[in-house]
Amino acid sequence: MRALAILTVKNEAAFLLEWLAHHRAVGFTDFLVFSNDCTDGTDQMLDRLQALGALTHLRNPGPWREGPQWAALKAADKHPLMRAADWVLVLDIDEFVNIHAGDGTLSALLATLPEATAIALTWRLFGNAGVVDFADAPVTEQFPRAAPAGMTWPWRASLIKTMFRNDGAYRKLGVHRPRAPDPARIAQTLWVDGSGRRLPDSYRSGRLFTPLGENPWQLVQLNHYALGAMQSYVLKCDRGRANRDASAFDLSYWVERNFCDIEDRTIRRYAPATAAEIARLRADAELDRLHRAGVAWRQRRFAALMAEEPFRALFGRLMLTPPSRPLPPPLAARMRALGLAAAAKPPRA
Template identity: 25%
Template sequence: MLRKLLSRAKISKLGLRTPQPAPGRHGVAIAAIVRNEARYIEEWARFHHAVGVRHFVIYDDASTDATRDILRDVLAPEALTIIPWAQRLSDIRLGREIHNQVLAYAHAAGNFGSEFRWMAFVDVDEFLVPTASNSLVQSLEPLGDIPNVSLPWHMFGFSGHETAPDGGVLANYLMRVRDPMSDAPGIRAFKMLVDPCRLTAVRVHSMESDASSETWNDAGVKATLEAREKPGFYSTQAVQLNHYYTRSKADLEAKIARGPNLVAKTDQYRRKVMRTVNSIEAETVEDLRARDLARRLGLID
């Protein structure tokens, strides 16, 4: 019975021996796992490059479209590393699947982290929007030497679109859930910016620095990973994390059809996604912050 229960549980947390910081390390890197993102990855890459991301470590999960070619067209060779990442690994003894996304994040930090002050672990439907300036580096500078920042999701829904509109994500998806710290299903979650040279444990939504569960918001307020769930932790003083969860209704169906990163979760995936969608759409507010920044940067009209 115990073996059967364990086989249903994924290995979703990995320990990490931190890399030694390289002399003169600086800037922000993004690590992301992608699959067939040709429609949207150009806008995502151009935006993050424009706000100051120095390097992109892209883990390609067997894309069959032009995802890789678009990235190579948009980003200079010194700003881009693409790694094939189609494997699915498991612990043979227990039959437990190793979370492929967590494995990618640990690989990125361990192999590339020594060159950067910050490393972000996000998806192509997530945008890091600096709020204190037009630059991520400048917005983060007042935080000093803290080892990590927890950024709450700002969940965007359909914004009335049945199919993907012309003009990209930032110009067209302007309606998000009113309360990013809501306890409605699927709403309150975080992604993290970390100092990769102090990273000691990796999960998708929660990481540990210096073998501690302490984390900070982007205003420099410290809490535990558990306490960050409280409304008082919320801040967008330096960076806002926009998660364009659905895009259009047609995009959502395509997302569900692609399925989750974990094979074991396939049957539950549609139900989970639709619970989150219903939570987003229940009460929305207009949010123009990312669109207006993209306009200032000359990325959209």
């Protein structure tokens, strides 16, 4: 079984080895990684990893009509690795597959869900938990506090990434789910959530989040470390988003993801295998040098941004802002009702 993970990155050299080592431990066999506009050596690091046989790297220079990630996915649609893959998942560098079924591997998950053709992996939002400074240490160990199950607002708490069987039912990749379903095959697809529950047929052609208020993580969840340390978040704002060329992060992005109510260390089942793989990779002197250079670049870049008032002010506001609290059910229901009312309102002329 060949399982392909597709990734788009910019200036993520300090985090790349942990992400790669973790997903090798999970059971992904192939990695197709696109880089754009890197100034921290991420592209050189990916070149070295490709030379070592760990992944396939493609440069993705702009300009792009819809942002670098969409341009990368269009290129991935045509890549030989895509044609060879049995299962495909599009991921970001801050997303970590965390399987609870069996021994925690993709093989165990798929054996538990033998009829599934698409598995909706629901985000579990892992908050910042007051960590101020960037550290060269595993993200999955530094940030163990997360959102509780059953949150119904914000809707991003139920957002998905989709691992799907590459059987021709979908003809194009998407950021959160495959696109362009084949009318002749779509009726045979079976979508399930991360607890193995069958999802409605509407998921075959649409939907970006699993049903609100349920626990979709019994078999598998997608740990989403969207914030990281406060210093790292400032650099994230400086970088911009991968799927929209000129869209910046701000404090609203932080508040909607900084949930720290529940301690969840289940991902530590992978820690020994991940650490061993990182050590094996860093035994290559050039790769180790590039990793250390990426760490030093982050420290220099943060210091430079602190000379600019907008970034300095953002850093201060992050330190002032406590973790977000899940809304009580009546207030969450109120927000959902407001959203439904807005969606039903006809557009203004």
